[in-house]
Amino acid sequence: xxxxxxxxxxxxxxxxxxxxxxxxxxxxxxxxxxxxxxxxxxxxxxxxxxxxxxxxxxxxxxxxxxxxxxxxxxxxxxxxxxxxxxxxxxxxxxxxxxxxxxxxxxxxxxxxxxxxxxxxxxxxxxxxxxxxxxxxxxxxxxxxxxxxxxxxxxxxxxxxxxxxxxxxxxxxxxxxxxxxxxxxxxxxxxxxxxxxxxxxxxxxxxxxxxxxxxxxxxxxxxxxxxxxxxxxxxxxxxxxxxxxxxxxxxxxxxxxxxxxxxxxxxxxxxxxxxxxxxxxxxxxxxxxxxxxxxxxxxxxxxxxxxxxxxxxxxxxxxxxxxxxx
Amino acid sequence: xxxxxxxxxxxxxxxxxxxxxxxxxxxxxxxxxxxxxxxxxxxxxxxxxxxxxxxxxxxxxxxxxxxxxxxxxxxxxxxxxxxxxxxxxxxxxxxxxxxxxxxxxxxxxxxxxxxxxxxxxxxxxxxxxxxxxxxxxxxxxxxxxxxxxxxxxxxxxxxxxxxxxxxxxxxxxxxxxxxxxxxxxxxxxxxxxxxxxxxxxxxxxxxxxxxxxxxxxxxxxxxxxxxxxxxxxxxxxxxxxxxxxxxxxxxxxxxxxxxxxxxxxxxxxxxxxxxxxxxxx
Numbered sequence: 001x002x003x004x005x006x007x008x009x010x011x012x013x014x015x016x017x018x019x020x021x022x023x024x025x026x027x028x029x030x031x032x033x034x035x036x037x038x039x040x041x042x043x044x045x046x047x048x049x050x051x052x053x054x055x056x057x058x059x060x061x062x063x064x065x066x067x068x069x070x071x072x073x074x075x076x077x078x079x080x081x082x083x084x085x086x087x088x089x090x091x092x093x094x095x096x097x098x099x100x101x102x103x104x105x106x107x108x109x110x111x112x113x114x115x116x117x118x119x120x121x122x123x124x125x126x127x128x129x130x131x132x133x134x135x136x137x138x139x140x141x142x143x144x145x146x147x148x149x150x151x152x153x154x155x156x157x158x159x160x161x162x163x164x165x166x167x168x169x170x171x172x173x174x175x176x177x178x179x180x181x182x183x184x185x186x187x188x189x190x191x192x193x194x195x196x197x198x199x200x201x202x203x204x205x206x207x208x209x210x211x212x213x214x215x216x217x218x219x220x221x222x223x224x225x226x227x228x229x230x231x232x233x234x235x236x237x238x239x240x241x242x243x244x245x246x247x248x249x250x251x252x253x254x255x256x257x258x259x260x261x262x263x264x265x266x267x268x269x270x271x272x273x274x275x276x277x278x279x280x281x282x283x284x285x286x287x288x289x290x291x292x293x294x295x296x297x298x299x300x301x302x303x304x305x306x307x308x309x310x311x312x313x314x315x316x317x318x319x320x321x322x323x324x325x
Numbered sequence: 326x327x328x329x330x331x332x333x334x335x336x337x338x339x340x341x342x343x344x345x346x347x348x349x350x351x352x353x354x355x356x357x358x359x360x361x362x363x364x365x366x367x368x369x370x371x372x373x374x375x376x377x378x379x380x381x382x383x384x385x386x387x388x389x390x391x392x393x394x395x396x397x398x399x400x401x402x403x404x405x406x407x408x409x410x411x412x413x414x415x416x417x418x419x420x421x422x423x424x425x426x427x428x429x430x431x432x433x434x435x436x437x438x439x440x441x442x443x444x445x446x447x448x449x450x451x452x453x454x455x456x457x458x459x460x461x462x463x464x465x466x467x468x469x470x471x472x473x474x475x476x477x478x479x480x481x482x483x484x485x486x487x488x489x490x491x492x493x494x495x496x497x498x499x500x501x502x503x504x505x506x507x508x509x510x511x512x513x514x515x516x517x518x519x520x521x522x523x524x525x526x527x528x529x530x531x532x533x534x535x536x537x538x539x540x541x542x543x544x545x546x547x548x549x550x551x552x553x554x555x556x557x558x559x560x561x562x563x564x565x566x567x568x569x570x571x572x573x574x575x576x577x578x579x580x581x582x583x584x585x586x587x588x589x590x591x592x593x594x595x596x597x598x599x600x601x602x603x604x605x606x
Contacts, residue, residue, distance in 0.1 A: 300447045
């Protein structure tokens with residue numbers, strides 16, 4: 001247990017360092033943009049209001065030397081202050097926090113769905129290598145791999161909402177239905193099906209391909225042959241010997257992909273009017289509300305760091321060889 | 326090598342189909358002005374014409390523009406941005422990876438930390454922020470896509486350089502007093518090229534997907550018709566007019582699929598041992 005604590009502490013320190021650099025990049029983005037940083041931050045929102053631009057100039061010390069400005073900016077972000085959205089009339093951090101649960105629900109569900117289905121399909125394909133099931137799964141993966149997320153979402157809406165009328169096409173829950181308890185959960189779940197499918201399918205394809213090739217690489221190795229010759233049943237060999245090792249690169253890769261998944265939620269939330277931070281980012285984009293956009297950038301980066309820590313922990317739990325050091 | 330290469334490539338049906346599709350897209354882009362001489366932005370018929378109408382094969386959009394013309398002209402943006410941004414990403418990635426792998430030590434450490442940082446940042450979010458702040462144009466799109474695409478290439482190049490660095494022919498070049506630049510460019514680079522070419526081809530596919538997603542959000546170059554823009558502009562009327570978003574999406578799907586298939590074919594043909602190992606045969 002203590003080992004896991006130490007491991008976590010080390011990872012958190014590393015994450016904090018990376019976060020520091022991400023905030024620096026954020027600062028650089030504001031500075032590098034053409035024009036006065038204050039008016040960039042204000043975006044179109046504040047362009048007409050001189051007082052607001054003046055306020056920003058004061059708050060970020062834009063008359064001070066560059067390193068002072070950087071210091072002011074970094075400390076304010078680390079204190080949880082991501083600026084103020086003039087357009088929305090609220091603090092950016094409050095805006096984002098309010099939308100965060102919906103995004104987490106969507107991305108985590110899509111991540112688990114993609115990982116579970118990917119490992120399952122990849123294993124199936126590897127067991128039936130060269131046969132029709134393998135061909136079918138590989139082809140499906142190949143096509144999912146090439147499909148633009150946002151277009152897939154629109155096509156799913158067309159099929160399941162417009163044509164068949166099975167599933168709702170937008171929003172988090174039925175507005176004004178007044179569901180409570182189980183009914184509400186079912187209602188939200190129905191609203192989640194299409195967005196989760198849209199976001200998850202691409203990553204499912206990635207994990208399917210990875211699992212398949214990883215299993216094929218491992219299943220002729222000596223330790224697997226040993227297990228077989230001991231008389232372990234084929235199913236047990238697959239689960240306890242092959243899969244347990246084959247899944248390691250998949251988990252590593254899944255950690256890398258977390259950032260892409262969270263980025264993809266901007267598109268999915270836009271298509272399905274899902275009330276998360278992706279949708280917030282899209283609206284900020286339309287209104288050139290850069291304070292919100294940069295806030296979303298910082299918060300999504302934090303999410304990726306958390307995902308990475310979780311996948312690292314998962315790795316150490318699954319890995320049969322090493323313990324957390 | 327080249328005869329074996331072509332034989333291996335031609336034996337892969339997927340790769341051949343991919344190459345044919347890709348060629349079709351390239352021809353479409355090259356002869357866009359011949360196939361549809363008029364600007365894809367011009368209104369040619371009444372809005373909301375379904376496919377197979379009199380003068381518009383794939384229907385018209387909300388402003389009466391020809392969808393087919395948009396698709397043909399849109400292939401230019403996709404290929405242009407896909408290729409140039411991948412070339413830039415390749416340049417950044419291979420340069421950094423080569424330096425890290427060749428010199429090792431603190432150079433390697435510093436470069437790899439830097440790469441890790443860029444792999445942590447959610448790449449699509451960064452691309453959106455970059456294009457939004459520097460205003461959408463071909464230049465800012467290419468730069469943004471390149472900035473988020475180079476890290477995997479850097480890791481790959483580093484791995485290749487690291488393993489080739491200690492091989493005899495490189496040591497021989499060092500002892501004969503060849504310059505470092507020459508060793509990197511003339512000795513190691515040519516020998517690490519095949520996995521890098523494969524990865525680069527897949528980068529082009531991802532870059533095209535990224536471009537379409539950015540254009541979908543309204544961050545495309547406002548002067549050029551692109552597939553992502555066409556879908557984004559008509560998504561609000563999808564219930565009445567499916568064809569406006571359906572066909573451009575198919576165009577993206579086919580192009581990206583073709584490039585992926587060619588990339589896999591290249592991979593199997595260039596690294597026959599790896600390919601066989603990956604398939605467990």
